[in-house]
Amino acid sequence: MNNIIGQAFKLGDDVNTDINCSSKYAPGKDSQFISTIAFEQLNPGFSQRLKQAQGGIIVAGEHFGINSSREQAIAVLHLMQVRCILAPSFGRQFFRNAINNGLAILECDTSQISDGANLNIDLLTGLVQVESKQTIQASLLPKEVLKIISMGGLIPFLNQHPDWNFQA
């Protein structure tokens, strides 16, 4: 549960998920459609390769999700079978949206992770094992955040814990 395994799919700095991973500029298109073309402009074939690998881990640069607030981006990432996102920093609202929609998200230095590397991430310790030869320490997620992610997001959490009890 707390370990996520997968291949690294790299993206660069300042990726705006409104532009690259939502229908903000493709009105009327649903998440299913967007999931087939997401990040295409930045990295042709990105979505197709993720699909062939049956999902994976997005490894990005600074400010992933910058200037974008749309929750739809997370729905699209789930459809693309993205299991976790690693980046040194995230757009503030993107970070919240990932947690609120049950997508694991960790802040760490990603400069040493190459595209296609096999990763093993321990959410509890924040340790990212890269190809069994290198380990990167990510910022620890607060226990409340881990709880919300593990329950699949904020609304599933509140359905179970309308009193916001994180201990139960």
Next chain:
Amino acid sequence: MGSTISEKILAAHAGVSEVKAGQVVVCNVDFAMVTDTRAGNAFQVMKKLDKPALGFAKNTAMVLDHYSPPPHEEAAQTHQSMRNFSKQTGTHLYDIGDGICHQVLPEGGHLTSGNLIVGTDTHSTTYGAFNAFGTGIEGSDVVGVMTSGKIWLRAPQTVKVHLDGQLQPGVWAKDITLTMLGKFKAEGLNYKAIEYVGTAVSAMDIDDRMTLCNHAAELGAKAAILEADEKTINWLNAHGAKTPQPVFADADARYEQEIRINVSDLIPQVARKHAVDDIVGVNEITQQKIQFALIGTCTNGRLDDIRQAAAILKGKKLAPGVRMIITPASRQIYLAALREGLIEIFSMAGASFESAGCGTCVGITNHLVPGDHEVVISTANRNFKGRLVNPNADIWLGSAATVAASALTGYITDPRTIDGGTWRAVA
């Protein structure tokens, strides 16, 4: 070690004695806001609730401002749903033309000093002008608030910015926010709270203080917050807000960084096309022709913005080939401008004065689409390529005075060189 304003407000709303930056807390919210851009998503999220009890709806406002008026059926239907929802749940409703969310919330008396306010728009930082912690959220968050009255927040680090000295006539809060963007760059203060203090803040009227806090969103800030003073309290009382509970930082509060900017030497600034952080003094720009001049948005659509533009355009005509639109931030501001005779000044100058809304800021209504190679100067907060639909047009940003001066000459112009360009309200 003491606490910052943000840490104190979050602690008070979490029911704990102390909150430190980095800590996650669950806070009681005082008021929530949903705009028409995110309402559709919020309604979808509501369907995931096992028990659709939305007890907090009465402390929530639905604001129909971005799609104002609606440009397609999808937006019109979202508006219908918002109106119906408001009737069923007692949510406050601000309909088309009533104004932009960040203006109608304070005008409607929905917030006061010491409050925690959340809204489905990045520029919810604006409420910090009233010493409230205001921050932007999305659909899941706001549905969580409507059902439980609470939200989880990670307490931000605070950056303290001293604005020393005094702004010279013709220089405004927008010139400070652009300076900040040039210094820290877009998202340079991501996740952080900003506390602005100093003589220049004290001297500002409420309209300029709202600009200061509003435009912090482009710095990536989670909140931007000022101390409450007599001006704040008088304004809140005049708008029927609940009794202000001013919150001050402790003398030994821990700041992530503290910087000082002396604004006495500051001149009007502009953001060059396509980037909010490509900032330059307006005097360095020569022979930059413009075709559109826009005054409005949640950043600079307030009465003092409209007054400073009117002072420049009074009895004059726009430069040939320039089209100008003024969009007040709310119906109350529209009425005030009407009563002061400002609308006539703009109309006589050849400009259009439109009803309140977000239309000229973001190209989702097709309200205003510039042609290829046309140059827009706007008081908006963002100028990304294609922000007004056409990626082959350029958008520059400046204060209302700079925009009006540019509309008059047809070139990006320092307002201080124009008769009326150094207007300032008499205290």
